[in-house]
Amino acid sequence: MKYETQKVAYPFFVAALLLFVAQIIFGVLAGVVYVFPNFLSEAMPFHIIRMSHTNLLIVWLLIGFFGATYYLLPEEAEVEIHSPTIAYVQLGIFVFAGAAALIGYQFGIHEGRHYLEQPLWVKILLTISFLMFLYNASRTLLNGRKTAISTVLLLGLWLAAIFWLFAFYNPANLALDKMYWWYIVHVWVEGVWGLIMASLLAYLVIKLTGVDREIIDKWLYVIVGLVLFSGLLGTGHHYYWIGTPAYWQPIGSFFSALEVLPLFAMVIFAFYMFWRGQRDHPNKSAMLWTLGCAVMAFFGAGVWGFMHTLSFINYYTHGTQITAAHGHLAFFGAYVMLNLAIMTYAMPHLRGKLPYNQMLNMWSFWLMTAGMAFMTFTLTFAGVIQTHLQRVMAINFMVVQEDLELFMVMRLISGVIVLIAVLMFVYALLGRAKEQVPAEGAPHIAPAAAV
Amino acid sequence: MIEGLTRNAARNVFYGGSLFFFVVFVSLTVHSHYYIVTQSTDSAGLNESVRHGKEVWEKHSCINCHSLLGEGAYFAPELGNVWQRYGGLNNPDAARAGIKAYIRIQPTGVPGRRQMPDFGLSDEELDALVDFFEWTSRIDTQGWPPNDAG
Numbered sequence: 001m002k003y004e005t006q007k008v009a010y011p012f013f014v015a016a017l018l019l020f021v022a023q024i025i026f027g028v029l030a031g032v033v034y035v036f037p038n039f040l041s042e043a044m045p046f047h048i049i050r051m052s053h054t055n056l057l058i059v060w061l062l063i064g065f066f067g068a069t070y071y072l073l074p075e076e077a078e079v080e081i082h083s084p085t086i087a088y089v090q091l092g093i094f095v096f097a098g099a100a101a102l103i104g105y106q107f108g109i110h111e112g113r114h115y116l117e118q119p120l121w122v123k124i125l126l127t128i129s130f131l132m133f134l135y136n137a138s139r140t141l142l143n144g145r146k147t148a149i150s151t152v153l154l155l156g157l158w159l160a161a162i163f164w165l166f167a168f169y170n171p172a173n174l175a176l177d178k179m180y181w182w183y184i185v186h187v188w189v190e191g192v193w194g195l196i197m198a199s200l201l202a203y204l205v206i207k208l209t210g211v212d213r214e215i216i217d218k219w220l221y222v223i224v225g226l227v228l229f230s231g232l233l234g235t236g237h238h239y240y241w242i243g244t245p246a247y248w249q250p251i252g253s254f255f256s257a258l259e260v261l262p263l264f265a266m267v268i269f270a271f272y273m274f275w276r277g278q279r280d281h282p283n284k285s286a287m288l289w290t291l292g293c294a295v296m297a298f299f300g301a302g303v304w305g306f307m308h309t310l311s312f313i314n315y316y317t318h319g320t321q322i323t324a325a326h327g328h329l330a331f332f333g334a335y336v337m338l339n340l341a342i343m344t345y346a347m348p349h350l351r352g353k354l355p356y357n358q359m360l361n362m363w364s365f366w367l368m369t370a371g372m373a374f375m376t377f378t379l380t381f382a383g384v385i386q387t388h389l390q391r392v393m394a395i396n397f398m399v400v401q402e403d404l405e406l407f408m409v410m411r412l413i414s415g416v417i418v419l420i421a422v423l424m425f426v427y428a429l430l431g432r433a434k435e436q437v438p439a440e441g442a443p444h445i446a447p448a449a450a451v
Numbered sequence: 452m453i454e455g456l457t458r459n460a461a462r463n464v465f466y467g468g469s470l471f472f473f474v475v476f477v478s479l480t481v482h483s484h485y486y487i488v489t490q491s492t493d494s495a496g497l498n499e500s501v502r503h504g505k506e507v508w509e510k511h512s513c514i515n516c517h518s519l520l521g522e523g524a525y526f527a528p529e530l531g532n533v534w535q536r537y538g539g540l541n542n543p544d545a546a547r548a549g550i551k552a553y554i555r556i557q558p559t560g561v562p563g564r565r566q567m568p569d570f571g572l573s574d575e576e577l578d579a580l581v582d583f584f585e586w587t588s589r590i591d592t593q594g595w596p597p598n599d600a601g
Contacts (some may be wrong), residue, residue, distance in 0.1 A: 037564055
């Protein structure tokens with residue numbers, strides 16, 4: 001760690017990890033309700049569990065992005081963070097608002113659009129915190145060297161904040177409501193968050209492989225170009241059946257099919273750079289998460305997205321378990337693994353130790369990835385059956401759901417495995433450091449040489 | 452594939468291209484906004500009761516179990532066409548009474564069956580909610596869903 005204020009990232013990562021654990025606990029609870037429908041039906045009905053699960057996801061991912069930005073910005077800009085105080089206050093506000101929303105949900109205090117259930121005052125606090133972050137990070141960037149990585153990262157975060165403002169607009173006309181709702185949800189995860197993902201991956205690749213920045217920068221611009229060229233009009237794949245014009249069917253089909261390209265480019269980029277790179281970085285688990293992120297994002301967001309994105313297929317699959325399968329693997333591959341990769345890389349520096357607990361971290365990688373993959377397979381099979389029975393055979397929804405029980409049992413099992421893997425990950429990062437490096441990677445490189 | 456491209460050229464293509472696609476995207480949504488207001492939805496019929504029904508829908512976060520025009524959770528049935536499913540096209544009064552009665556008897560408490568909570572809706576709120584469903588069922592959704600099962 002070259003710069004003192006990089007340590008600002010530490011409480012962000014700790015908060016993100018704790019909320020991650022809570023998110024997965026709510027996920028497992030929801031999985032239990034699918035198998036035992038009477039479970040908690042009075043104390044905590046399904047809609048409360050689900051909004052807790054999805055909101056925690058968004059909140060911890062954002063806190064992770066904030067932490068990642070504070071960690072890499074001093075190195076990229078070659079200056080200290082403008083104001084660590086603003087950073088800590090901003091984190092406090094964000095965590096307080098997120099926790100207040102979560103507790104309120106348990107008492108039925110919420111708004112009604114999915115992912116945007118936070119009460120108005122919570123939304124305002126989140127916005128204030130986000131703007132404080134952007135001010136702090138932008139001031140830091142303007143004080144120092146402006147690299148492609150930090151510029152693209154901040155552009156992504158600024159655009160995320162700007163599109164978030166549509167959360168305050170809720171027209172009475174349902175079709176309008178839905179159309180602008182996607183301005184937040186789609187433009188975030190399949191648009192501007194792509195800039196955050198590509199720039200954080202590029203940072204990790206530079207650090208872990210030592211490949212020349214000139215080459216990395218060029219790849220970064222090509223990838224984020226592909227993200228927005230395909231992703232913006234790719235929003236059209238949500239505009240097929242909600243009262244929007246028919247021209248979205250060809251436009252959305254064509255451009256969202258192209259959304260696979262930037263994801264594929266990220267896989268090629270990551271593997272090519274690791275193959276080319278000369279540096280034998282001791283943090284093997286960070287390398288594993290970085291490569292894993294690119295690969296699983298390609299499958300979750302790319303392949304599973306493409307599976308139901310063409311309008312004539314989506315006509316049958318829209319709003320079935322196919323969507324749930326895609327949503328789970330896409331979020332996990334693209335954004336969860338990205339955060340875990342950067343935490344795995346940064347934590348040893350933040351805690352002032354050699355890469356540690358690597359074996360446990362790598363076990364959690366394989367267990368978590370396998371669990372998520374299995375969950376995705378079970379939901380995909382459930383979705384295919386549901387699509388056929390309900391959309392083709394016109395059988396009643398609840399009757400069809402009873403036929404999916406086997407898959408829901410298997411999904412619950414995979415969810416429990418993911419929870420175990422998450423706890424292993426948290427212990428590997430925050431717990432006592434037992435091992436220094438994996439057995440075969442004897443400490444022939446001093447940590448200082450591997451920054 | 453990338454050798455012939457300089458870093459600055461890549462950067463300029465990114466900024467220029469993104470701006471271009473952003474303008475196209477916003478222009479199309481502006482047109483879609485106009486299309487929704489004038490063609491695909493019943494703007495004139497968007498009365499106080501329908502608005503109130505949407506508020507009831509949101510207050511209880513129905514979207515976190517049900518789906519509406521295919522969006523939401525997938526835990527409970529699609530409601531964008533619940534009006535048709537209850538025969539509202541042929542017999543509106545019976546459909547209204549049927550939907551209201553169904554909501555009133557929740558939760559069923561039947562073991563092994565998904566439970567919908569009792570939200571304690573008043574008669575006026577139930578009517579508004581049904582008006583919202585009826586209004587929603589008339590949105591031109593390009594023929595979706597494929598059948599009454601939703």
